[in-house]
Amino acid sequence: MASDAPAMAVIHGRSPIFYRRFDRKDDDQHQTHYCPGCGHGIVTKLLAEAIDTLGIQDRTILVSPVGCSVFGYEYLDVGNIQVAHGRGPAVATAVKRSRPDSIVVSYQGDGDLAAIGTAEIVHAANRGEIVSVIFVNNAIYGMTGGQMAPTTLLREKTTTTPLGRDPAVHGYPLKVCELLATLDAPVFLERVALGSNKQIMATGRALRRALENQVHGLGFSLVEVLSPCPTIWGLDPAEAQTFVRETMTRTFPLGNFRDRSASAVPRRLAVTVPDLGELPRILGLGPASGADGASDTVVPASPVPTADHRIVVAGFGGQGVLLLGEFLAEAGLSAGYHVSWLPSYGPQMRSGTSNCHVRISAVPIDSPVVSRPNVLIALNEPSLRKFLLSMEPGGLVLYNADRVPVDCAGNDVRITPIASTAIADRLGSAKVGNMVMLGALLEATGMLPDGALDRALHRLVTQESWYELDRAALQAGRAAVHRMTAAPAEPSLARDPAMG
Amino acid sequence: MDVARDRGAVAIDRDECKGCGLCVEACPPRVLRLSAELNRYGYHPAEYLGSGCTACGICYYVCPEPGGITVLRRQVA
Numbered sequence: 300m301a302s303d304a305p306a307m308a309v310i311h312g313r314s315p316i317f318y319r320r321f322d323r324k325d326d327d328q329h330q331t332h333y334c335p336g337c338g339h340g341i342v343t344k345l346l347a348e349a350i351d352t353l354g355i356q357d358r359t360i361l362v363s364p365v366g367c368s369v370f371g372y373e374y375l376d377v378g379n380i381q382v383a384h385g386r387g388p389a390v391a392t393a394v395k396r397s398r399p400d401s402i403v404v405s406y407q408g409d410g411d412l413a414a415i416g417t418a419e420i421v422h423a424a425n426r427g428e429i430v431s432v433i434f435v436n437n438a439i440y441g442m443t444g445g446q447m448a449p450t451t452l453l454r455e456k457t458t459t460t461p462l463g464r465d466p467a468v469h470g471y472p473l474k475v476c477e478l479l480a481t482l483d484a485p486v487f488l489e490r491v492a493l494g495s496n497k498q499i500m501a502t503g504r505a506l507r508r509a510l511e512n513q514v515h516g517l518g519f520s521l522v523e524v525l526s527p528c529p530t531i532w533g534l535d536p537a538e539a540q541t542f543v544r545e546t547m548t549r550t551f552p553l554g555n556f557r558d559r560s561a562s563a564v565p566r567r568l569a570v571t572v573p574d575l576g577e578l579p580r581i582l583g584l585g586p587a588s589g590a591d592g593a594s595d596t597v598v599p600a601s602p603v604p605t606a607d608h609r610i611v612v613a614g615f616g617g618q619g620v621l622l623l624g625e626f627l628a629e630a631g632l633s634a635g636y637h638v639s640w641l642p643s644y645g646p647q648m649r650s651g652t653s654n655c656h657v658r659i660s661a662v663p664i665d666s667p668v669v670s671r672p673n674v675l676i677a678l679n680e681p682s683l684r685k686f687l688l689s690m691e692p693g694g695l696v697l698y699n700a701d702r703v704p705v706d707c708a709g710n711d712v713r714i715t716p717i718a719s720t721a722i723a724d725r726l727g728s729a730k731v732g733n734m735v736m737l738g739a740l741l742e743a744t745g746m747l748p749d750g751a752l753d754r755a756l757h758r759l760v761t762q763e764s765w766y767e768l769d770r771a772a773l774q775a776g777r778a779a780v781h782r783m784t785a786a787p788a789e790p791s792l793a794r795d796p797a798m799g
Numbered sequence: 800m801d802v803a804r805d806r807g808a809v810a811i812d813r814d815e816c817k818g819c820g821l822c823v824e825a826c827p828p829r830v831l832r833l834s835a836e837l838n839r840y841g842y843h844p845a846e847y848l849g850s851g852c853t854a855c856g857i858c859y860y861v862c863p864e865p866g867g868i869t870v871l872r873r874q875v876a
């Protein structure tokens with residue numbers, strides 16, 4: 300390019316922070332995907348320059364949003380993550396906390412940051428996360444074709460405000476810098492613009508400051524950039540620049556809203572991510588001494604290679620539905636299987652319905668959701684009716700009653716009534732009805748070795764008094780299965796009222 | 800016109816340029832214009848008039864493309 304001018308030296312040219320080629324395009328791989336005159340292109344370039352100037356390319360992790368700037372990772376040769384709409388500040392928090400030496404940049408549009416992601420940005424700012432946020436405000440949803448954003452100017456026409464934004468209906472433009480300036484934690488908040496040469500240079504300085512603050516370990520920094528979107532605004536690039544300068548700035552005054560860079564105390568985050576090997580200890584899963592002092596060394600696993608138990612446990616809140624599932628999963632784990640336990644959270648506390656899905660499998664589990672169970676433990680009738688039809692043919696149902704409702708029998712499943720609540724009542728507490736069922740299930744199927752259940756008991760039962768009762772309940776459940784198989788429809792078992 | 804005495808010069812990547820015209824508007828000595836020709840994409844790319852560049856760098860900063868414009872400065876001997 301300068302071959303005819305050997306005495307000339309490049310003073311401004313393509314930043315080395317950009318990838319040499321942008322792979323997402325088939326051709327013109329040095330060109331961005333942005334529309335002509337789009338502010339995102341300018342901000343990305345200024346960001347690249349700031350990263351280069353500060354010498355932080357190898358430490359920078361760019362969190363790209365949903366929106367027109369979604370492809371940030373295609374352009375900047377830094378660490379890259381692209382996140383769900385609006386969640387940038389939350390992900391940036393996680394990245395920064397787990398990698399304190401990284402320089403984390405959350406790049407966001409105004410739909411992303413000021414609409415769907417309002418909670419994330421407010422709380423990240425309020426926690427004073429040591430991250431840098433670049434907030435590109437073009438007062439519109441660009442990527443989706445021009446819907447109103449919370450930042451849309453009053454009277455501005457958008458596809459969703461065809462008559463213009465009316466404050467009585469749509470509220471007022473959301474002023475993010477002013478909003479965040481009410482919080483104590485932020486260190487740096489500045490609104491800049493791309494409306495003129497001078498403004499663009501000031502934007503470059505503000506971006507550098509936001510990154511520099513992070514390099515120094517200072518807290519939360521955000522730069523809001525008023526940015527042209529010529530395409531959606533229906534203006535040519537020069538007109539759009541004028542609109543930023545002359546119109547947008549009237550609603551969004553430029554300036555610094557917080558600058559404590561000089562007084563803020565540098566912080567260095569301690570790595571809060573534990574070593575993986577420490578997790579069992581932290582979670583209390585380390586070797587536990589059981590109530591009878593049994594050793595907890597995991598027995599050599601001998602899982603049945605074809606095992607694929609898909610279990611639904613259902614009942615009402617208070618019946619120990621979730622705990623029963625947890626026991627199963629815990630015992631499965633200790634027997635060497637892959638397990639999952641997926642509780643459903645309903646208003647269980649107030650006797651609502653409650654269920655959980657448990658999988659115990661010889662191979663890694665693809666999904667913890669059990670949509671076609673081969674085992675159902677129904678602790679009440681509504682649960683039986685709710686899940687019966689989803690059962691796999693040939694599956695096993697254990698039903699908490701002394702007999703099966705006539706219209707439920709005859710399906711292609713084995714329904715065994717086990718009056719678990721009644722049995723538990725006789726043992727002294729209806730609360731161990733779940734353990735009665737567990738005993739019955741293990742006896743009826745032999746799906747897990749006894750030792751595995753013992754270890755689960757040691758882990759999950761901490762009070763000795765309960766431990767004894769649980770063992771008794773398990774035993775009673777096992778016995779009940781034999782009574783049932785001996786006399787399937789024995790009416791004499793109906794002595795006890797089925798439900799507690 | 801003594802080209803050799805100019806402080807600077809610019810090189811424009813014809814095929815990266817999207818013809819937005821921001822550099823043309825921004826250049827203080829107004830030594831840029833949009834070409835009458837089209838690039839392979841179908842935009843009228845910016846072009847340097849060939850002299851008068853002060854190497855101020857403004858066109859580089861207003862250009863949204865990473866390498867649309869390269870600014871060069873004469874080295875003082």
Ligand SMILES: Cc1ncc(C[n+]2csc(CCOP(=O)(O)OP(=O)(O)O)c2C)c(N)n1
Pocket residue numbers: 365366367368384407408409410411412415437439440441442443448
């Ligand atoms: C969860 C979710 N909701 C909605 C969308 C659709 N969506 C994609 S981009 C966008 C708006 C982006 O606007 P903005 O953040 O202002 O960025 P711009 O495109 O203007 O740069 C929306 C609503 C989505 N992708 N994901």
Ligand code: SF4
Pocket residue numbers: 332333334336337338339367437441442527528529530531
């Ligand atoms: S629609 Fe607007 S924000 Fe999106 S790339 Fe085009 S000009 Fe930029």
Ligand code: SF4
Pocket residue numbers: 807808809825826827828829830831851852853854855856857858859870
């Ligand atoms: S460097 Fe300055 S003078 Fe030269 S073309 Fe660019 S804007 Fe014009």
Ligand code: SF4
Pocket residue numbers: 336811815816817818819820821822823844845861862863864867868
């Ligand atoms: S600013 Fe860049 S993209 Fe726009 S016309 Fe000038 S060189 Fe082309």
